[in-house]
Amino acid sequence: MTETAMNQTGATRAIDWADPALVQRVARRHRKDRMLRVAGLVALLTACLMLAILMASLLWSGHSAFTQTHVTLDFEVAAGKVNADKPGKGNYRGIVAEALKTRFPEVTSRRDQKALVGILSNGAQYILRDAVVANPDLIGTTVTLAVPVSDPYDQLAKGQIDVDTPEENRRLDDREIAWFHKLEAAGSVSRPLNLALLVNADSRFPELAGLSGALWGSFYALLVCFVISFPVGIAAGIYLEEFAPKNRWTDLIEVNINNLAAVPSVVFGLLALVAFIGWFGMPRSAPLVGGMTLSLMTLPTIIIATRIAVKAVPPSIRDAALGLGASKHQVVMGHVLPLAVPGILTGTIIGLARALGETAPLLLIGMNAFITQAPDGIMDSSTALPTQIFIWADSPERGFVARTSAAICVLLAFLVVMNGFAVYLRKRFERRW
Amino acid sequence: MLGYLFLVILIASGLGYFLNRFTARRLTASGHRLHSLAGFHGAFAVCLSGLPAFVFVLLWLVFQDRVIEAIIMGDLPADQTAALDAGGLSLIRTEIRSIAAGKIFGTPEPWKLAAAESLVNLRATAELALFVVVLGILAAGVLVARGKISPAFRARQRVEKVLSGFMVGCALLAILTTLGIVASLIYESLRFFDRVPILEFLFGLNWEPQIPIRADQVAGAGAFGWIPVLVGTLVITVVALVVAIPIGIYSAIYLNEFASPRVRAMAKPALELLAGVPTIVYGFFAILVVAPALRSAGEVLGIGVAPNTALAAGGVMGIMLIPFISSFTDDALAAVPRSLRDGSLALGATRGETMTKVLFPAAIPGIVGGVLLAVSRAIGETMIVVMAAGLIATLTINPLESVTTVTVQIVTLLIGDSEFDNPKTLAAFALGLMLFLVTLVLNVIALGVVRKYRELYD
Numbered sequence: 001m002t003e004t005a006m007n008q009t010g011a012t013r014a015i016d017w018a019d020p021a022l023v024q025r026v027a028r029r030h031r032k033d034r035m036l037r038v039a040g041l042v043a044l045l046t047a048c049l050m051l052a053i054l055m056a057s058l059l060w061s062g063h064s065a066f067t068q069t070h071v072t073l074d075f076e077v078a079a080g081k082v083n084a085d086k087p088g089k090g091n092y093r094g095i096v097a098e099a100l101k102t103r104f105p106e107v108t109s110r111r112d113q114k115a116l117v118g119i120l121s122n123g124a125q126y127i128l129r130d131a132v133v134a135n136p137d138l139i140g141t142t143v144t145l146a147v148p149v150s151d152p153y154d155q156l157a158k159g160q161i162d163v164d165t166p167e168e169n170r171r172l173d174d175r176e177i178a179w180f181h182k183l184e185a186a187g188s189v190s191r192p193l194n195l196a197l198l199v200n201a202d203s204r205f206p207e208l209a210g211l212s213g214a215l216w217g218s219f220y221a222l223l224v225c226f227v228i229s230f231p232v233g234i235a236a237g238i239y240l241e242e243f244a245p246k247n248r249w250t251d252l253i254e255v256n257i258n259n260l261a262a263v264p265s266v267v268f269g270l271l272a273l274v275a276f277i278g279w280f281g282m283p284r285s286a287p288l289v290g291g292m293t294l295s296l297m298t299l300p301t302i303i304i305a306t307r308i309a310v311k312a313v314p315p316s317i318r319d320a321a322l323g324l325g326a327s328k329h330q331v332v333m334g335h336v337l338p339l340a341v342p343g344i345l346t347g348t349i350i351g352l353a354r355a356l357g358e359t360a361p362l363l364l365i366g367m368n369a370f371i372t373q374a375p376d377g378i379m380d381s382s383t384a385l386p387t388q389i390f391i392w393a394d395s396p397e398r399g400f401v402a403r404t405s406a407a408i409c410v411l412l413a414f415l416v417v418m419n420g421f422a423v424y425l426r427k428r429f430e431r432r433w
Numbered sequence: 434m435l436g437y438l439f440l441v442i443l444i445a446s447g448l449g450y451f452l453n454r455f456t457a458r459r460l461t462a463s464g465h466r467l468h469s470l471a472g473f474h475g476a477f478a479v480c481l482s483g484l485p486a487f488v489f490v491l492l493w494l495v496f497q498d499r500v501i502e503a504i505i506m507g508d509l510p511a512d513q514t515a516a517l518d519a520g521g522l523s524l525i526r527t528e529i530r531s532i533a534a535g536k537i538f539g540t541p542e543p544w545k546l547a548a549a550e551s552l553v554n555l556r557a558t559a560e561l562a563l564f565v566v567v568l569g570i571l572a573a574g575v576l577v578a579r580g581k582i583s584p585a586f587r588a589r590q591r592v593e594k595v596l597s598g599f600m601v602g603c604a605l606l607a608i609l610t611t612l613g614i615v616a617s618l619i620y621e622s623l624r625f626f627d628r629v630p631i632l633e634f635l636f637g638l639n640w641e642p643q644i645p646i647r648a649d650q651v652a653g654a655g656a657f658g659w660i661p662v663l664v665g666t667l668v669i670t671v672v673a674l675v676v677a678i679p680i681g682i683y684s685a686i687y688l689n690e691f692a693s694p695r696v697r698a699m700a701k702p703a704l705e706l707l708a709g710v711p712t713i714v715y716g717f718f719a720i721l722v723v724a725p726a727l728r729s730a731g732e733v734l735g736i737g738v739a740p741n742t743a744l745a746a747g748g749v750m751g752i753m754l755i756p757f758i759s760s761f762t763d764d765a766l767a768a769v770p771r772s773l774r775d776g777s778l779a780l781g782a783t784r785g786e787t788m789t790k791v792l793f794p795a796a797i798p799g800i801v802g803g804v805l806l807a808v809s810r811a812i813g814e815t816m817i818v819v820m821a822a823g824l825i826a827t828l829t830i831n832p833l834e835s836v837t838t839v840t841v842q843i844v845t846l847l848i849g850d851s852e853f854d855n856p857k858t859l860a861a862f863a864l865g866l867m868l869f870l871v872t873l874v875l876n877v878i879a880l881g882v883v884r885k886y887r888e889l890y891d
Contacts, residue, residue: 033784044687048700051706256607270862359815408714
């Protein structure tokens with residue numbers, strides 16, 4: 001009887017798919033489906049577009065800083081101006097000014113001559129001095145040397161100064177532009193790769209400023225961070241995964257680690273400021289303190305990576321080793337840990353890459369000081385790559401805008417290399433059991 | 434110098450290891466049956482020599498300078514220091530320190546020069562003493578371990594006990610860090626609340642963190658009510674979420690349900706890249722591109738937009754949060770059991786209907802957890818707002834105006850200042866405490882929600 005009843009309902013519910021109302025309804029449902037699909041695609045494309053704009057704007061504003069305009073001039077290193085015994089001492093400033101004056105004999109008024117010297121970077125005299133110190137035989141001869149021009153002329157050469165704007169709104173007046181064009185016409189102007197960006201330390205003058213101090217600072221800080229967080233993170237991860245009893249204490253530690261991973265970075269900076277610098281009396285601005293702070297932030301990442309990698313080692317390996325009479329420690333140290341190392345390394349590199357880009361805690365411990373020398377060790381004052389970017393972004397000189405973008409490109413390049421290495425490690429050593 | 438010391442410890446431990454392992458092996462070779470493998474006897478030597486030496490050096494380094502300076506300051510001529518307060522003494526200490534480092538400015542008094550000289554001498558003595566003591570510890574450790582080598586000695590158990598202790602210590606470091614954060618923040622905050630009443634801080638509507646330079650200055654007395662700072666933080670957070678939540682969720686839906694494997698393979702790394710960009714880069718992007726663009730857009734529309742409008746900082750922060758929210762949504766959607774999806778599709782629902790009516794509602798708890806974590810991250814985010822948001826705390830909810838945030842205030846109050854003895858710098862720690870508490874609560878709730886949700890379908 002039930003069967004007939006069902007048949008009956010089936011019969012009465014027969015659907016006429018050609019019914020216009022139904023066709024419309026199905027069409028509407030499919031339209032909604034498409035709309036959701038389009039909305040999702042638009043959202044995804046927006047995200048990708050943002051990434052593209054971000055990268056493009058950085059490259060666009062930063063590319064000019066990878067070259068630096070130089071002027072080749074003849075410097076007459078007269079014996080009277082340089083002390084032959086101490087080639088480091090000498091009136092190099094005068095020699096540089098003289099070289100320009102001989103190049104522009106038509107410039108006679110004192111005011112103009114002073115402006116003329118402004119073509120060259122303030123560092124030109126030191127470059128000349130270093131050349132003479134390296135080779136004292138140059139004293140008494142004429143040295144032909146390419147020296148960097150100052151920031152406004154660099155901008156002019158790169159086409160970033162609009163010659164059509166009224167003279168008073170320009171950073172260079174017509175007369176100065178004419179000088180530069182004369183040099184250009186004589187073929188003295190060149191634009192080699194800006195090696196100073198990587199070799200020099202920080203400077204007030206954009207054309208001399210470089211990243212070497214920041215790169216070394218970041219290197220030392222990451223070194224300290226690695227030395228501390230790698231062994232400690234592995235030990236903690238292994239303990240929690242392999243040895244820890246399941247009780248309230250280990251639960252507390254777990255919650256703690258998960259929470260530490262989400263604590264704002266600036267809070268770690270406050271901790272470092274009070275505890276490391278205040279209570280322990282460690283030096284400000286030192287990569288040592290920076291690295292210790294970063295290691296506290298990297299620890300959760302390494303612990304979590306260790307736990308995942310250790311968990312992925314199949315129990316059969318543990319059982320086999322235990323069955324052969326190995327102690328628990330021997331199993332972990334001799335078998336589980338070696339198999340988990342690739343996974344741990346991948347997590348560590350990713351954690352270090354994140355630490356490399358971390359800025360706020362380093363600002364609080366004073367790694368944003370103006371330091372014109374690369375650090376010699378972990379106790380020296382220094383900046384780090386992200387804090388150097390912060391300093392340059394804050395600097396008023398126009399030339400620092402391009403250099404900030406260039407520094408960001410350098411930072412991103414390091415991050416890409418580190419993450420790429422992590423991906424390679426994962427691909428190369430990934431094992432499916 | 435220190436590097437050499439650690440090198441010495443390393444070499445000595447290594448020597449001890451090989452020496453004792455060799456001895457143990459000789460014992461085995463001569464027919465004895467040892468309880469522990471030879472390697473464990475070697476490792477025991479390391480536990481007894483290198484480990485205590487290392488710990489000793491660390492402790493020494495923490496206390497060396499303090500002790501030496503206490504001796505120096507105690508030896509200063511009493512007639513010179515009697516009239517000085519703590520600030521004056523610390524000035525003298527800094528001066529002596531810099532003279533000792535070879536940086537002499539002007540002509541210091543002879544007693545300062547003498548103090549600096551004895552500081553240098555004491556440091557040299559301490560260095561020598563440290564070396565000698567460390568060598569002593571190393572030698573004693575290796576010798577004691579050597580004396581213990583015998584067939585019955587359970588070296589393995591000893592070594593494993595040390596190793597276990599080390600591992601427990603490392604795991605406890607996580608708790609220690611949290612305790613350190615809480616202790617340092619509360620300690621400095623209490624000092625702040627000594628000077629500024631806590632109620633004024635919590636409910637005050639004015640934030641002007643200044644300190645009077647002269648005691649009788651009228652306008653210089655600052656105001657420390659954090660409400661405008663809090664409101665500013667919330668305004669920027671809301672802007673960020675308005676950008677991030679729809680884009681993040683919709684792109685996760687697309688990736689999860691509609692995207693072909695090829696699109697997925699391309700979009701996922703792009704989102705990961707967006708997540709891996711350091712926040713300082715976003716901050717520079719905000720001032721380089723977004724803020725000027727918003728301003729010119731405002732000019733076209735005839736709306737006045739402040740140069741560091743909350744929209745710029747918030748919008749860029751939203752971009753930063755997109756991958757965060759999208760990956761949490763993706764995980765939550767992927768965790769919904771297949772049977773739910775198949776059931777819905779079998780009943781004739783379209784894929785879109787399955788998503789909006791079945792999968793998405795089932796995934797909501799996980800998504801909410803992700804959004805809460807995103808809120809916590811937005812509140813604690815520092816570099817974007819330091820670069821792109823304002824410094825003046827105006828009490829407004831208009832995102833076109835310039836507002837400031839908790840993190841901006843912390844950074845600006847503390848940059849370049851190391852003396853925490855005035856309300857201005859101490860205020861940063863009170864703000865830090867608030868920031869820590871708020872994000873802690875959000876994190877704990879969010880992690881709880883996510884965890885519970887995972888258990889639901891496991």
